Amino acid sequence: MQFKRCVCGKSISSARNLCAKCLGLYGREPANWPEWVRYSAYDIQREWNRNRRHDELMVIDDTQVDDRWPHERGVGAAWDYILEEMV
Secondary structure, three states: OOEEEOOOOOEEEOOOOOOHHHHHHHOOOHHHOOHHHHHHHHHHHHHHHHHHHHHHHOOOOOOOOOOOOHHHOOHHHHHHHHHHHHO
């Protein structure tokens, strides 16, 4: 389970915007929250979403790619390319 922080600093579930105590203080409707709470909660959510999307897109590739055309790499590479295309 993923966790993020409430505006008060407490750790909360990623599905929530506020902890139970803050929900009791400010209510469930963001429209009724003080402006600073609404801004902070949305900012925390934006940062959490950005990190989540970045983690999913992170790719580590240690291989070196030879981006030359097969005919530039020699006859063997050209034949390998032709045989791959036939499969």
